[in-house]
Amino acid sequence: MTHLDVDGDALRRRYGRLREVHEATGSLITLRNVDALLKEITQRARLLLRCDSVYLDLPTSDDPTVFAVRTWSGDLTPASLGTTVSRGNGVGGIVLETGEPFQVENYLSNEDIQHETAHDDMLAGNDIATLLAVPLVFGGRITGLLFAARRLPRSFDEDDILILTALATHAAIAVRNAQIDEEKEAALGRLSDAVTESERQRDVLTRSALVHGTLSDLVIQGATVREVLEAINSTLDIPVAFLDRSVPHRPRHLSVGGLVVTPDVAGRIIDSAEPSPRMRSVTTGDERWLVVDAVTGEGMLGTLVTPENPRVDTDLGRVLERAVQSLSLCQLSTRALAAADRRSATELVTKLLQSPPRMTEQLRRRASRHGIDDRGAVPLVSDINAPSALQVAAEWTDRSGGLFASIDDRLVILVTPDTPTPDIHKLTDRLIRQADGTGPGNIIVGGHSHGIEHTADEYVAACRALKFADSLGVRGAVHSADEWSVFSTLFHEPDSASLDRFIQENIGPILSYDDRHQSSLSETAKALLEDNLSPKAAAVRLGVHANTVNQRAARLDRLLGETWRRHPRAFIVLAALNLHALRTDL
Incomplete structure (x- = not known):
């Protein structure tokens, strides 16, 4: 087991x-x-x-x-x-x-x-x-x-x-x-006001039991913090927010019922936290808030917040105090489930990257544990898949949210939509330094998806860009998927007749020769052009003797004419060779 x-x-x-x-x-x-x-x-x-x-x-x-x-x-x-x-x-x-x-x-x-x-x-x-x-x-x-x-x-x-x-x-x-x-x-029968008070207390307790029962059900079902907040809002008819501090490095503010808690106000409320799950009042400027801190043996998990108003009396405050217990259980369960998810992240990431994704309620809840909501995620794809790179990804997602997995020999990281761009740059800088003995690798940062249902499309575009970079000989670089979008259009539009004509007009003779003789004249031409027509350098690249390169170069002269070595035609021939290589790889 x-x-x-x-x-x-x-x-x-x-x-x-x-x-x-x-x-x-x-x-x-x-x-x-x-x-x-x-x-x-x-x-x-x-x-x-x-x-x-x-x-x-x-x-x-x-x-x-x-x-x-x-x-x-x-x-x-x-x-x-x-x-x-x-x-x-x-x-x-x-x-x-x-x-x-x-x-x-x-x-x-x-x-x-x-x-x-x-x-x-x-x-x-x-x-x-x-x-x-x-x-x-x-x-x-x-x-x-x-x-x-x-x-x-x-x-x-x-x-x-x-x-x-x-x-x-x-x-x-x-x-x-x-x-x-x-x-x-x-x-009964002695004091009518005692009866009235008793009924009022009974009503409070009934409402308390209803809230606690509803929240207990949600916790048992593995509900998210937002679902618990929505239940409090609908049952008590008050707007509430939760300042989530279960993960110190990535606090989140979740609000329901139209409540807005600005970062400045949230910071003041957090600074006033007390190690006691009792309702208290906090003043921030002209605003007054009733807050209850979620405190467990593992420390401060967050703070439940609602605006101060006459409806929130002492009895309702007790209900909120008990509601915070459910939020604490929810947070602890979410933390445990998120840890379990990270140990089986490949299965979860694969489901999120299905096209089209099958977004069940359970999958949404699992994704939300890692900060990935309906807005989707930014896919980061790299061929740097060394153990040290996986360790960097594990540490980063544990601290900043998101998920990572190794899929098809690629490192895939789903970055939460709220992650600042400088933080993504820090991550890619660390990953670039983790390339193993196979040589430097590449990282492609996908675009911001406009909904979780589009994350798979951004992932496909990033994978395609990674393949383009490898085929063009790019190494040790970080690129955005948008930088390679022109190649995506070039190779994946339905009509590619113009590309066929370009390749055939410029390197058709050597491609035909290679097909007939099972030779590699196209590789020799590409190596010579990329190495400034140096037979010696091309020979090292190809792993053959320099005389062999000279013999092949003479044959290329006969097939293409000697002008293939000189610009501007040399640039056009090299472009045709690269485009043909890309088409072959893709």
């Missing part, structure tokens, strides 16, 4: 498990009894992580900063019920301090953790070695702690932590939803 297969299988397993979390949400939000809901959460978590036990802590009624075991699923003893944890004590205490997931192996023997006797006794009584805890967060505060436990000292992997965190996100909404329902039932 290849490395790519392993990555693909891992991604499919991750998406399958995320789908299970999403499916679990449907059953969670239908439960209105808090105790039944909490039990369902722990059972779902235990099934998803396949661990020995899962338990859930909620704040105690006496002190909201102290959390106690409310329910569990698995092998915990009844004596575990009510065991408390507070800030600074144990795994749960660390989570209460940091707000981030935390786990430890060999809990009881770990000296880096502040231990509390009652909690240690509970873990020892249940023979627990490994403990993972994630927070349930609602309204910017921790409302619960979800623990996963194993008897063996074996850590939970990153996927397990991701799955448990995702479930906790859903669970926090569902728990609060159920609590609101219970509180509403207790308050």
